[in-house]
Amino acid sequence: MNAVARFLRKVGFLIRRRKFDAELEEEMRFHREQQAMEFQSDGMSLEVAHHAARRQFGNDTRLHEQSREVVSFRGEVLLQDSRFALRQLRKNPGFALTAVLMLTLGIAACLALFAFVDAALIKPLPYKDPTRLADVAESVRVFPRSNLSWEDYHDWKKLQKVFTDFDVWTGAGFLLNTPSGVQPVMGARVSAGFFTTLGVTPILGRNFRPGEDSPSAPRTALITWATWQQRYGRRSDIVGQIATLDGTPTTIIGVLPREFHFALRGRADFWTPIQELNGCEKRRSCHNLYGVARLKDGVTVKTALADMKSIAVQLEKQYPDSNRGQGAAVVPLSDAIVGDVRPIFLVLFCGAALLLLIACVNVSNLLLVRAENRRREMALRGALGASRGRLVLQWVTEALVLVIAGSALGLGAAWGTMNLLLRLIPTDVLDYMPYLQSMSLNPRVLGFAGFVSLFAVVVFSLAPSVRLSSSNLRADLAEGGRGAAGTVWRRFGSNLVVIELAIAVVLLVGAGLIVRSFYHLLHVELGFQPDHLAMLEAGAPEKTYAKPEQQVQLVRQILSKMQVLPGVQYAATTSDPPVSGNGNTTWIRIKGHPYNGEHNEVNERDVSADYFATIKARLISGRFFTDSEDATKPKVVVINQALAKKYFPGENPIGQKIGGTDLAPDSLREVIGVVDDIRESSLDEEIWPAVYHPFNQDPDNYLEVIVRTSQAEQSVLPALVDAIRKVDPNIGTRNEQSMMQRINDSPTAYIQRSAACLVGGFAALALLLGVVGLYGVIAYSVSQRTREIGVRMALGAQRSSVYQLILKEAGLLTVLGVAAGLACSIAAATFMGKLLFGVRSWDLLTLTSVALLLGFSALVGSFIPARRAASVNPVDALRAE
């Protein structure tokens, strides 16, 4: 084969490259000498003959090079160039280090954030055909996505024509018997087809079978992979084991796949079918479920929504009491899961991308300056026979070497950053973003890294190549490295700095806005004193404490044990602690007020007598509960200020009666007090009207215990757990923490804080890079203008006017950069609007401070070169040329 023979010959040449070169050299010399002898015999002098022979022969270096290219492999040139590039970079370690460091920084930030975006938004959910899944819910005015009721679900399921499968789930907590006592565990209850709808098959055992969600079916549960791992030590005979949940022996029938997660529920270790209906599920007006459905082929989410809406309207007519105002909400399941975090991840990713851009621009500028300084070298190589393509290739190779180094380091740094960031996320938050745990340097992320590197190589080789194509060999050779700064550099280099500064402004404004928003968030009016509050969740077994009197008795016992603990000032319980979020609502109606039949949705909290004193809430009028107000006494209620304003405008609410929508006699409660608004909502939500019922009149066996302590919160937590265990070892406790911790780790605060940290970090780096870039440009400009400055000073220019000259140049660039940046950031801030709390995207304070900060930093950055310019000694400057 010809090609094979050619290849073998090439290999032969490669092995004997030195010999090849020597032989070629010898035969060319022979040729020239013969020619020269010929010319001599024609009567030329020795010297002239040699000259003529040489001219006739042509450029021997280039010819040698060409001959070599014929026989060499394509990659060899690249290898040579890379070796040369490395040598060049080693000769100038400052440049190489700066460039690689900047690239590493930019690439690492960009890749790490891309990995987050990938895990959250790009990677498909771990279900079969996840794009065909929809989240199905009811909808009321105050909750666009609110729970389904069990009976509504059954009607919807019967009447719908758009889904192939339609199932429901609800969160649940179980008390699990373990060798070390009873522990509360998180779980979920689902209709039997739930996992089939998702298309999830257990890796061990089997799925729930149709009909297993009836009260008569034997008790069964599926467990997650993590539970199998941590609680059961991966035992292979797990299927068929019995777990005692809430005192009921339950058979474990399977283990869910490792990659399975269901972010909407957060953490759920045990999944059981909805068998025994709880009190809520028996009433059409009580909503505690969410639906998951698979769309029929060809059916869009919009069509499905229309279908559900028409069913809701039908039910509204059929059951006006319970279903008035109950609409429908259908969204793609992925939207329900990541819709909230999408904007924050995108904003963070954009921040990182901007940082990378600024790093690239900075490195380009360095390369451009280098190209400028190496004009003479390039001209010389051109004159010695290097083709233009060959010179461009040299630049490309240098860029490639830089980018490869930067990418490799950046990839490593990104991996470290990803893991660090992931570890910094509190588990509570991670439970609701389980998809982040699957974050890795997968092919998508690596592909993105490749794309970024390619982009960088193109940008970096573009700059010097532009320089090269507009250069004039002869002029460059004559002028060499001296003389005025090249016009090309002036045109490109300084514009690049404007771009850099503008990006820095955008990032600074973004960071400023987020920090301000975070500050507002942490300083919202809470309506109580969050310091020195310790809290925990407790669950008492339903079987032992079934009757309300037993539950009341239990809580009295627990609280009296706690009150005598050292350091504890007050102890109380509530159904939901403050800052949990609006929800767990009830419908109210005021006796004696006109009623239009609408549902008046208000937060309901069941609290013990000392609750308000414990959290130091402020009484506006009337009184709080006493411990003796239990089922034997008339029913009472404390309302918050928002409820008083909304439902009793211009009236004294004390003494009025509040009841359910039907004003049934046993639902009526007398208002005995008005409390200042306690923030039940999460930090960024608005305050809703709320009613507080005495726990003793509305008891439960799940409680949140809160105590006010004079000591550090963490130090009393173990004693609290002990006190409860002493009352009854079968009571489970979990989530022991302080109120401050709870507020700081709440998803809203957490997301804002991490966004503030990340964007703040990006902005600080961008500011640094921008100012370094400006410094570089001005310093280079000064070095190029030394002669001009010398002449000016020799002609009598004052030092102050030299300062002025340089600072004016820097000032113009800064002003342009800041102006462009401010314009862009107003646009960018609108894009962030959704994330901001209490700050307008067009926040004058932020914009002004950023402009001032950047202006000042730029002044400092350009002052150093200006001083150098002003201290030029005219005699030296002129002589140096």
Add this chain to the structure above:
Amino acid sequence: MARKTDLLPGTLDMLILKTLTRGSLHGYGIALSIKNLSDDILTVEEGSLYPALQRLLLQGWVKAEWKSTETNRRARYYTLTAAGRTQLSHELSQFEQMIAAITRVLQGA
């Protein structure tokens, strides 16, 4: 000064192969031979012979050998191989076809 005529592109390889049909020659000999045979009309930029020779070596159309010249200097002599002969006849027939076509066009116009 002699009139210089640039070679038709792609013909250098053919000229070298043809020159070598008379026997082995070194690079200088090939250049000389082309010049003389064309009555000084075809002058190659002499150095460009060498990249071309490497190409022919690589293709296996010629082979090279170091020998002494009549003046007792070391020089690399190139010899046509069998494959080179086939290639030459192939190129010649193509070239003739092309020339004939060009001639027809020029005369017909």
